[in-house]
Amino acid sequence: MVILASQEHSEKHVCPHNKEISCGNCRLGSICLPIALEHDDIVKLDEIVQRGHPLQKGDHLYREGDAFTSVYAVRSGTIKAYRLTGDGQEQVTGFYFPGEIIGMDGISKDKYANSAKALETSAVCEIPFHRLEELSTAVPSMQRHFFQLMSQEITTDQQLITLLSKNSAEERIAALLISISARNARRKLSRTSFRLPMSRTDIGNFLGLTVETVSRVISRFNKQGLITVESKEITLLDLDSLKAIADSKTEF
Amino acid sequence: MVILASQEHSEKHVCPHNKEISCGNCRLGSICLPIALEHDDIVKLDEIVQRGHPLQKGDHLYREGDAFTSVYAVRSGTIKAYRLTGDGQEQVTGFYFPGEIIGMDGISKDKYANSAKALETSAVCEIPFHRLEELSTAVPSMQRHFFQLMSQEITTDQQLITLLSKNSAEERIAALLISISARNARRKLSRTSFRLPMSRTDIGNFLGLTVETVSRVISRFNKQGLITVESKEITLLDLDSLKAIADSKTEF
């Protein structure tokens, strides 16, 4: 809160909801596009990126099956990606924080394989894919970077596969907390204290657990003095222990 | 066996182990590269693809952590991708059949995130990535296609996530059998009768189950008359029921 307020004062043009932001001065720039682009290339990128698009909590960015047109960089807020199983159950496939790219699953079939929904008020940069393709052809470092982003998504998904396949409820939840913590750190936010933007149901859904189990494990972590919980506000008191639990057998 | 033998007679130059094969006459062509490439472009692709590379059962194509240089198209045989968890356990992340591409996980960090190991005698086409990048820059349809391949890998991984997160042991195994059946069909092989190239351990590892459960479920399917099993030879007797089990709640 304090952080946001101070930013609004000191960096008027970098407010996440300000349309006049550009890739060149975006404070997330080095996260979502950490490439050594020439000035001219950044200008080209700026030209194709469509900003604005403020989403209210619960708004959909796109839905599973919609025609694929764009990928999106999250600028502020949090986006949840999910798909529906045969019987209409939800499977959360990822949470996307500022600086992360969402929508790349749509490329292969020309329609989105997931739905994307704002968990809180959020802003995104829309990047029309056909323009991105053109730019990638023209600017090899852009192509390379986009290949890398997609590859990253693959490895992230594979980590989740491993988590779901091998780890206990406690390990999964510890891993999620650590993951959020690390992603906060990347954005220069607190590594130990944050607000969970998603519901317990979403957490369970993402980690392949029921709400009840999520609730119980979080309570247990709380009692064990590993974390402090106040509804969605979380403080990680013992990062090392949590890491140990998350990586489980790593240690020895 | 019979199929292979007849192919060797009728199509000498299309034998999977024949180095003189080219992308233009590869009988998998339309699977691994289903693009409308111009003749000239196919020639260019041919120039960068390195064939040969016969792998014996157990041979590694690359190992987790190796410097990333190439992606590979499986030409014959089966490749298993896996990563090691903290404590050295294996997590199988995928099985790759002829016509499928493996290694794209290595792009993001310039080193492979998985190890790739031949489950039987296999042949692959090596595609040096920096050459592929150049070709992608020069030939937009090639770039597009490669984006699609990576996106495909993402959606495949997400399907596995859903499977691991929501489905019972029976559902997972039915889904795997159906998946293999479908991939066989794509290669014009039998949809109902095939040899499983992987061990029960690998199956369990892939599906997040123990060997024992895999064995029990397969036995049960056998007793129920859904399949016939003779060690690794599988015949799917009731494809529809299996599909129903795999999609589980889809039906109603």
Place this chain on the structure above:
DNA sequence: CGCCTGGTTGAGAATCATCAACATCTGTGG
């Protein structure tokens, strides 16, 4: 021939899901 890996089958244990009751939070309208 016998060892060793891989696979099958059984019995008991453990984790997590399910069912159910209750608490808390949110936001809406009086």
Place this chain on the structure above:
DNA sequence: CCACAGATGTTGATGATTCTCAACCAGGCG
């Protein structure tokens, strides 16, 4: 501003699916 309703979260008791441990079997290779 309070009261209330619906959604969200917590906690408890019970049960099912799957894991673990263990014995045994089969087949391939030296």
